Amino acid sequence: MSKTEEKKTDEQFYARVDTHIAIANGYVxxxxxxTFESNSFMFAASRxxxxxxxxxxxxxxxxxxxxxxxxxxxxxxxKLMLDENLDDYIKNFDKYMNPPKES
Numbered sequence: 425m426s427k428t429e430e431k432k433t434d435e436q437f438y439a440r441v442d443t444h445i446a447i448a449n450g451y452v453x454x455x456x457x458x459t460f461e462s463n464s465f466m467f468a469a470s471r472x473x474x475x476x477x478x479x480x481x482x483x484x485x486x487x488x489x490x491x492x493x494x495x496x497x498x499x500x501x502x503k504l505m506l507d508e509n510l511d512d513y514i515k516n517f518d519k520y521m522n523p524p525k526e527s
Contacts, residue, residue: 473498
C-alpha cells in the first residue's frame with residue numbers, strides 16, 4: 425500500500441479540489457439532487473482509491489490480505505478531511521450558507 429500510506433499534496437492540490445467541486449456543482453445546478461451527486465462523487469472517489477491501492481501490489485493475494493489495512497487508511501483519511509471541513513463550516517456558517525445578496 426505504499427502509494428496510499430502518506431498524505432501527499434502539491435501546489436495544485438486545492439486547484440484540483442476546486443475543479444472536482446465545480447463539476448459536482450454543475451450537476452447540482454442542472455437539477456440533479458445534491459444527495460445523488462454526493463453519492464456519485466463518493467463512489468467515484470472510492471473507485472479511484474481502490475485502483476490506487478491495487479496498483480501498489482504485485483498480486484491479488486497480497487492485495488486481498490491488506491484489505492482491512494486499506495479500509496482503515498481511507499476511512500481514517502476521510503474522517504480527518506470531513507472533520508476539518510465540518511469545523512470550517514461551523515466557524516464560517518453564515519458566510520458559507522447565508523452569503524450577502526448581490527445587488
